[in-house]
Amino acid sequence: MKRKSLCWKILSSVLLIISVILALMLGAEKVSLAAVFGQGDKFENIILWQLRLPRVLLVFLTGLLLGGSGAVFQLFFRNPLAEPGIMGIGSGATLGAVIASIVPGIMALTGKGGVGAYISPVNLCAFAGALVAGLFVTSLAFSRGGRSSSVMLLLCGTALGTLYSSLSSMLLLTCNKELHSIYTWILGSFNGRGWNELLFILLPSVVSIILMFIVSRPLDLLTGGEKSAAALGVEVDRLRVLVLLCGALAVSAAVCAGGTIGFVGLMAPHIVRKFLGPKARTLVPFSMIFGAALLLLSDTLARVIIAPGELPAGIITSILGVPFFLALCLGGRK
Amino acid sequence: MNKKRIFTLFLFISLISALYARKPKTSESRYPKSIVALSPSAAEILFTIGAGDQVSAVSEFTDFPVEAKAKPVVGGFDGKTLSIETIMSFKPDLVYLTEGMHNFLISTLESNGIAYYVSKGESIASVEKEILEVGKITGHEKEAAKVVDDMEKKLKKAAGAAKKDGPIKVYWEVWNAPYMSAGSTSFINDVIKAAGGENIFADLSDAYPMVSEETIIAREPAVILIPASTGLESSAVGLRNGWADIPAVKGGRVFVVDDNVYTRPGPRVADVVLELSDLLK
Numbered sequence: 001m002k003r004k005s006l007c008w009k010i011l012s013s014v015l016l017i018i019s020v021i022l023a024l025m026l027g028a029e030k031v032s033l034a035a036v037f038g039q040g041d042k043f044e045n046i047i048l049w050q051l052r053l054p055r056v057l058l059v060f061l062t063g064l065l066l067g068g069s070g071a072v073f074q075l076f077f078r079n080p081l082a083e084p085g086i087m088g089i090g091s092g093a094t095l096g097a098v099i100a101s102i103v104p105g106i107m108a109l110t111g112k113g114g115v116g117a118y119i120s121p122v123n124l125c126a127f128a129g130a131l132v133a134g135l136f137v138t139s140l141a142f143s144r145g146g147r148s149s150s151v152m153l154l155l156c157g158t159a160l161g162t163l164y165s166s167l168s169s170m171l172l173l174t175c176n177k178e179l180h181s182i183y184t185w186i187l188g189s190f191n192g193r194g195w196n197e198l199l200f201i202l203l204p205s206v207v208s209i210i211l212m213f214i215v216s217r218p219l220d221l222l223t224g225g226e227k228s229a230a231a232l233g234v235e236v237d238r239l240r241v242l243v244l245l246c247g248a249l250a251v252s253a254a255v256c257a258g259g260t261i262g263f264v265g266l267m268a269p270h271i272v273r274k275f276l277g278p279k280a281r282t283l284v285p286f287s288m289i290f291g292a293a294l295l296l297l298s299d300t301l302a303r304v305i306i307a308p309g310e311l312p313a314g315i316i317t318s319i320l321g322v323p324f325f326l327a328l329c330l331g332g333r334k
Numbered sequence: 335m336n337k338k339r340i341f342t343l344f345l346f347i348s349l350i351s352a353l354y355a356r357k358p359k360t361s362e363s364r365y366p367k368s369i370v371a372l373s374p375s376a377a378e379i380l381f382t383i384g385a386g387d388q389v390s391a392v393s394e395f396t397d398f399p400v401e402a403k404a405k406p407v408v409g410g411f412d413g414k415t416l417s418i419e420t421i422m423s424f425k426p427d428l429v430y431l432t433e434g435m436h437n438f439l440i441s442t443l444e445s446n447g448i449a450y451y452v453s454k455g456e457s458i459a460s461v462e463k464e465i466l467e468v469g470k471i472t473g474h475e476k477e478a479a480k481v482v483d484d485m486e487k488k489l490k491k492a493a494g495a496a497k498k499d500g501p502i503k504v505y506w507e508v509w510n511a512p513y514m515s516a517g518s519t520s521f522i523n524d525v526i527k528a529a530g531g532e533n534i535f536a537d538l539s540d541a542y543p544m545v546s547e548e549t550i551i552a553r554e555p556a557v558i559l560i561p562a563s564t565g566l567e568s569s570a571v572g573l574r575n576g577w578a579d580i581p582a583v584k585g586g587r588v589f590v591v592d593d594n595v596y597t598r599p600g601p602r603v604a605d606v607v608l609e610l611s612d613l614l615k
């Protein structure tokens with residue numbers, strides 16, 4: 001049993017490494033091996049080092065965040081459908097981006113030197129939208145106190161998420177001639193993202209990933225319910241705050257990186273559970289690994305399938321993931 | 335059983351009426367008196383050929399000429415924000431639609447016997463053809479012919495001014511997050527071509543495809559055009575990672591242009607081509 005799980009661990013790590021290599025090798029433009037050593041022609045070097053590498057790192061980090069936060073949420077809510085996306089944070093980020101693209105003056109901040117030149121105002125507003133949505137749903141769900149607050153959170157999150165999406169659609173239809181400006185937020189794409197976004201989300205991502213490791217131990221004790229966990233010495237209220245904080249940070253950062261990418265956070269933990277069991281200490285890190293591998297493969301396909309055109313990665317994630325996921329769920333393996 | 339019969343009868347009657355409705359009812363005059371123009375370019379064409387008095391309503395974003403702006407508005411340019419009731423309240427005898435955007439109105443218009451014209455707006459040639467057709471429909475044939483003649487003169491002038499040593503590589507940026515450009519079926523592709531340029535994404539058939547940033551850089555455009563509606567300034571383009579070495583950035587040939595005019599399939603397209611051919615020199 002031990003040896004088997006070790007095999008799976010090694011396999012998934014190899015899968016991740018292969019995904020990274022493929023993502024760096026493949027793209028719309030061919031890059032010679034010489035460029036890897038900085039010996040390619042001028043544009044080959046730029047493409048590899050300025051465009052492809054930062055994008056791969058960004059996708060990798062986003063995958064870690066989505067997979068890890070999905071695992072943490074499923075463990076905490078003891079609900080196989082829970083993922084941070086269900087808190088309405090993704091829709092909140094989209095609404096922030098929409099507001100930024102509509103309010104006159106916000107977009108004009110770009111290119112005027114200062115912050116605007118390095119991080120797009122739309123990104124800032126999306127991040128703010130995600131955080132505000134996360135805090136709002138949390139305060140709403142816990143305003144009544146009591147034990148049902150976790151369920152309340154899922155319900156409020158779903159309801160508010162729908163509200164944000166509707167508000168976004170309304171604003172777009174009434175104030176905007178074209179939908180392309182928020183295309184990324186809705187479909188999920190890493191097109192045109194690079195070092196700037198990576199630096200922008202680095203801090204919240206690192207904090208979030210550290211929190212995931214901190215909460216994974218007490219989460220193991222939660223499997224028997226909040227009461228028995230409390231009897232074992234877990235401070236459930238504190239744990240809840242940490243889980244929500246890590247989820248909100250993870251999703252806000254992920255949305256800023258590549259828009260709304262569903263399903264990775266939901267699926268990765270289920271796959272890992274199938275092969276490595278439900279223990280949080282393996283579930284959280286390996287969900288990160290699977291999330292990153294899936295997202296890297298999706299983004300690579302998105303970049304090459306119709307090159308020089310591109311597809312939104314969020315679409316590929318589902319096309320790749322859903323059949324695999326269903327086969328796994330319906331398979332008779334215990 | 336009875337229901338079925340009533341339904342069949344209803345179907346039969348609506349079929350007959352639909353057949354009758356195919357022919358616009360001939361009123362006292364042969365020409366429409368109440369036109370609803372559902373796009374800025376439609377309004378512009380009508381006013382330019384002198385049919386402005388026959389226009390009773392326009393759509394949102396209609397901004398040229400000034401007289402067109404003063405007309406009542408029936409709703410947005412996007413079909414989803416249009417109210418059929420509002421269109422009907424103007425008792426139109428001609429509704430001027432845009433292909434793709436307003437096709438959902440056709441069945442309603444047909445069943446009510448209201449004439450309609452569908453604008454394709456796919457190329458400069460199709461705009462000229464449209465102006466002549468609308469001139470015929472509205473009774474302004476002569477003016478329409480004059481407008482098209484003027485356009486032709488400007489287009490010839492632009493073609494004459496074009497560089498002799500092949501077309502200039504142009505990148506038209508629809509949006510930068512994600513990067514979107516214009517493919518071969520877009521109107522702007524035709525405008526760039528007429529001005530002596532070559533759209534670097536002419537090999538994509540989609541009108542407004544999402545494109546790879548790697549390819550933008552690898553294809554080395556000599557000129558980059560940024561629509562003003564993006565809110566971007568030309569200086570922002572050079573600040574992007576890896577863009578500094580693109581010939582257009584190096585040569586300071588990143589231009590912000592008024593896309594309201596550049597991408598509008600209307601009579602001013604000839605002026606646009608002339609202006610753009612100057613920029614590409």
